[in-house]
Amino acid sequence: MAKQRLLMLILAASCSLTQAEEILVVGTVERILLLPFGSEQCPPVCQMATPLPDGGTRVCISNACGCEVTELKVDKVLAGGAKGATLQVKSHVGEWCRPTFPISSKPLLVQVKDGQPRWSRIEAHDGRDYFDAKPFSTIGAVAVGSLQDAQGKVRLDTLLEHLSQQR
Numbered sequence: 001m002a003k004q005r006l007l008m009l010i011l012a013a014s015c016s017l018t019q020a021e022e023i024l025v026v027g028t029v030e031r032i033l034l035l036p037f038g039s040e041q042c043p044p045v046c047q048m049a050t051p052l053p054d055g056g057t058r059v060c061i062s063n064a065c066g067c068e069v070t071e072l073k074v075d076k077v078l079a080g081g082a083k084g085a086t087l088q089v090k091s092h093v094g095e096w097c098r099p100t101f102p103i104s105s106k107p108l109l110v111q112v113k114d115g116q117p118r119w120s121r122i123e124a125h126d127g128r129d130y131f132d133a134k135p136f137s138t139i140g141a142v143a144v145g146s147l148q149d150a151q152g153k154v155r156l157d158t159l160l161e162h163l164s165q166q167r
Contacts, residue, residue, distance in 0.1 A: 023080035027072040042067035065097035129156040
């Protein structure tokens with residue numbers, strides 16, 4: 001029994017370390033898989049009802065629709081340990097049952113931090129790539145809002161310059 005607990009602690013620690021790593025890539029959506037709660041890859045968010053020791057019942061209510069597995073074709077790794085030509089991002093599908101990622105083949109800046117994906121479309125203007133600052137509070141230790149222009153856009157090369165100064 002003690003060996004099982006030790007193994008579970010080691011597995012939990014390694015999973016949390018993996019989840020804590022920040023990943024930042026430029027890529028495109030290749031495939032989006034939507035899964036209902038209760039399927040093998042999408043366990044329920046919580047049990048419907050749990051009896052309490054005092055005889056009461058704990059009820060869990062969720063407005064999430066299910067799970068999403070998005071496969072991104074990675075064009076460039078900007079930070080983190082994303083390996084290979086594709087990156088799989090797992091997330092919950094929210095209240096309105098819309099996918100986390102857009103159904104589009106346009107390039108995206110994608111951040112996965114603390115298991116939560118954030119993204120913005122990359123748009124080219126005057127030969128430079130820009131992204132919307134709004135979805136991101138920080139990337140690395142860079143406060144993204146401090147880099148935005150009057151339209152709320154950030155030049156990708158400006159972000160990369162600030163990230164390289166951290167290293």
